[in-house]
Each structure stands twice: as C-alpha cells, then as structure tokens.
Amino acid sequence: MKKSIILLTKSKKYRNYCIAGIDINNGEWVRIVSNDTNIHYAVKQEDIMYENNEEAEIFDIIAIECEKDRKSYYQSENYIFDNAYYWEKIGKATINDVLAIKPCENRNFIFYDTNKKVASDYLKTINSDDIYSLMLICPTNVEIIVKQWSHDEEKKITMNFEYNSNRYRYIPITDEIFNNQHRTKIDGNYSLHYNPILIMSLGEMYERDKCHYKLIASVLT
Missing domain, CATH: 2.40.50 (OB fold (Dihydrolipoamide Acetyltransferase, E2P))
Known part of the structure; x- marks a missing residue:
C-alpha cells in the first residue's frame, strides 16, 4: 500500500528518527516505522533519503510504499515502510496547506x-x-x-x-x-x-x- 503524507515530524529516536505526518487525501495521521526491534522501530537516516540522495524534510509531500499497518495498544497510526522502495518527494506544502487538511x-x-x-x-x-x-x-x-x-x-x-x-x-x-x-x-x-x-x-x-x-x-x- 502507498501512503502519501505531508511530513510533520522528524525527531530523534534512539539515534535514528521518528517520522510522522498527515495523509494528503484525508488528513489522517500516519506514523512511519521500521521492523527493526534493535532501534525500537525507528527509521534509519539512509531510509529517509530520496533516490537523488536528498534527505526528507519537514513539509515535504512524500509517497511511501508500506508493507502493512503496525498498530499497538498505545499507537494506532503506525505503518511499516517497505525498504525495497525509495521514498518519493512529490511536492512541498506550507503550514496553511497543512491546516487546510488538518485544522x-x-x-x-x-x-x-x-x-x-x-x-x-x-x-x-x-x-x-x-x-x-x-x-x-x-x-x-x-x-x-x-x-x-x-x-x-x-x-x-x-x-x-x-x-x-x-x-x-x-x-x-x-x-x-x-x-x-x-x-x-x-x-x-x-x-x-x-x-x-x-x-x-x-x-x-x-x-x-x-x-x-x-x-x-x-x-x-
């Protein structure tokens, strides 16, 4: 499944990243996680690089291929990304774009x-x-x-x-x-x-x- 999100969080987690944003189609929250238990399902830096070696940044609009959801008893928004695919930057949003989708x-x-x-x-x-x-x-x-x-x-x-x-x-x-x-x-x-x-x-x-x-x-x- 492919998730297209506006990236809103790129915070540090176990020397890697916690990544989340809103779905551009419906405003629902999407947290992107890995299946790496050694880093508590954080996302490594090499995995947030586009094919042109640029790094994903806040307000990027990104298409991410995901394997499945990974809901837990305290986080319902998680999706495991498929590391066989590069993340694709498809645009750039502004804070007004975000608030129009997610007040x-x-x-x-x-x-x-x-x-x-x-x-x-x-x-x-x-x-x-x-x-x-x-x-x-x-x-x-x-x-x-x-x-x-x-x-x-x-x-x-x-x-x-x-x-x-x-x-x-x-x-x-x-x-x-x-x-x-x-x-x-x-x-x-x-x-x-x-x-x-x-x-x-x-x-x-x-x-x-x-x-x-x-x-x-x-x-x-």
Missing part, C-alpha cells in the same frame, strides 16, 4: 489527561478504536524552560503551555532543530512571543515507571 485539534485533553505521562496499564483498558498517539495543537501562553539538571548531561529543553484551559508543564521536546536554537541560552524560563503549532506524540513505554510520556515531536511556525 488544530480540539480535544478536552492531550492524550487522555493533563499529566505529562500515561500509565501503560491504563492505556490497555481503552477501546482500540479510541487509541490515538498524535495530535496537532495550537497552544497559548507558551513558555520554554532551559535547564541543565546535572553537570554530566546537556541542557534539557521543555515547554509549558495552555491547551483548552489546562496547563501542561515540562513537556519534553524531541525537535532537535528547535532544541538547538535554545541550548545556547542560560538556564531560565523564556516566554515565546508567538504561539507555535505543536505536533504532540505519545512515546513508547519507559521501563522505569511503565508509563508513556507525552512529547513535543515538532514545533512549527
């Missing part, structure tokens, strides 16, 4: 509640038709937190924001381009003077606490 989503909560993580056991109680793990949101009162929590690790970039009158705090950001723009700042809280569009993703289970963390996979302007 900002209006749910009561981001992934079921206002916490920063969701227990694995809770997700397994939800009807499979109600499972989702990707969102496009338009938050307000956005604040960036830059902090080096310990001397032996690099600065962490997280975000506080409001969505449907609820405040979400210290949500991790996996958009490396956005993070690199802020890592040079001194530790502190920084208010954004614009409201970005966020692509939210629910990550895989963290073994220590058996929870799935809410992530900002892409910051779009």
Whole structure:
C-alpha cells in the first residue's frame, strides 16, 4: 500500500528518527516505522533519503510504499515502510496547506489527561478504536524552560503551555532543530512571543515507571 503524507515530524529516536505526518487525501495521521526491534522501530537516516540522495524534510509531500499497518495498544497510526522502495518527494506544502487538511485539534485533553505521562496499564483498558498517539495543537501562553539538571548531561529543553484551559508543564521536546536554537541560552524560563503549532506524540513505554510520556515531536511556525 502507498501512503502519501505531508511530513510533520522528524525527531530523534534512539539515534535514528521518528517520522510522522498527515495523509494528503484525508488528513489522517500516519506514523512511519521500521521492523527493526534493535532501534525500537525507528527509521534509519539512509531510509529517509530520496533516490537523488536528498534527505526528507519537514513539509515535504512524500509517497511511501508500506508493507502493512503496525498498530499497538498505545499507537494506532503506525505503518511499516517497505525498504525495497525509495521514498518519493512529490511536492512541498506550507503550514496553511497543512491546516487546510488538518485544522488544530480540539480535544478536552492531550492524550487522555493533563499529566505529562500515561500509565501503560491504563492505556490497555481503552477501546482500540479510541487509541490515538498524535495530535496537532495550537497552544497559548507558551513558555520554554532551559535547564541543565546535572553537570554530566546537556541542557534539557521543555515547554509549558495552555491547551483548552489546562496547563501542561515540562513537556519534553524531541525537535532537535528547535532544541538547538535554545541550548545556547542560560538556564531560565523564556516566554515565546508567538504561539507555535505543536505536533504532540505519545512515546513508547519507559521501563522505569511503565508509563508513556507525552512529547513535543515538532514545533512549527
């Protein structure tokens, strides 16, 4: 099966990539995954290269040959790509093109509640038709937190924001381009003077606490 998507997330995952976008025909979410368990189904860099050796980028419109879907108890949007075929760039979109297909989503909560993580056991109680793990949101009162929590690790970039009158705090950001723009700042809280569009993703289970963390996979302007 072939999926034609606007690429909206290209975030780091186990030194490879988490890839997702919206179907250009119906606006449904599509997360592209591999069948490589060693990298937790992430997509390798060589697999996001077009036949002309250019790398897929955010807002590219891409045709991707997929083998089958790979739904799980916490992610319903996954499709395994067929690495026998190159990805094909068929166009370039703008943020307005995206919003025309996928307006900002209006749910009561981001992934079921206002916490920063969701227990694995809770997700397994939800009807499979109600499972989702990707969102496009338009938050307000956005604040960036830059902090080096310990001397032996690099600065962490997280975000506080409001969505449907609820405040979400210290949500991790996996958009490396956005993070690199802020890592040079001194530790502190920084208010954004614009409201970005966020692509939210629910990550895989963290073994220590058996929870799935809410992530900002892409910051779009």
